[in-house]
Amino acid sequence: MLDLLTDTVGDVATIRLAGDVDLATGPHLADAIDQAVAGGAARVVLDCRGLGYLDSTGLRVLAEAPEHVALSLTNVPPGVRKIFRIVGMTSYLAD
Numbered sequence: 751m752l753d754l755l756t757d758t759v760g761d762v763a764t765i766r767l768a769g770d771v772d773l774a775t776g777p778h779l780a781d782a783i784d785q786a787v788a789g790g791a792a793r794v795v796l797d798c799r800g801l802g803y804l805d806s807t808g809l810r811v812l813a814e815a816p817e818h819v820a821l822s823l824t825n826v827p828p829g830v831r832k833i834f835r836i837v838g839m840t841s842y843l844a845d
Contacts, residue, residue: 751775753800754782763791768800771808780811787819795844799825804833812842 752775753768763786771779786794794815815821822844826834834840 752778754778756782756786758786758789758791761790761792762795763787763789763793764795764797766797766800770803771801771811772803772805773807776807776811779808780814783811783815783819783821787816791819793820793822796821796823797825798823798827798830801827801830804830809833809837809839812839 751769752771755766755768757764757766765779765782765786767779769775783794812821821842823834823842824844826843826845831843834843
């Protein structure tokens with residue numbers, strides 16, 4: 751299960767994640783990012799404070815995000831942060 755809450759201020763959309771990003775929920779995250787971009791967001795911040803788990807599906811969603819949008823993650827739990835280090839995707843980490 752994954753709950754998503756999007757809050758937009760100017761051209762920055764913050765998507766708060768609560769739950770897991772996996773094969774079943776990854777498409778919901780992709781849709782939320784796409785909707786933020788369609789709404790005019792030039793920057794999308796994923797607040798991962800409530801993220802419990804992220805698998806390769808979540809990594810794929812991030813890698814396939816529109817190239818013209820700045821995408822970053824904040825409040826990333828240590829276990830998830832480790833995954834980003836292992837796969838060499840630390841450029842997504844904002845903190």
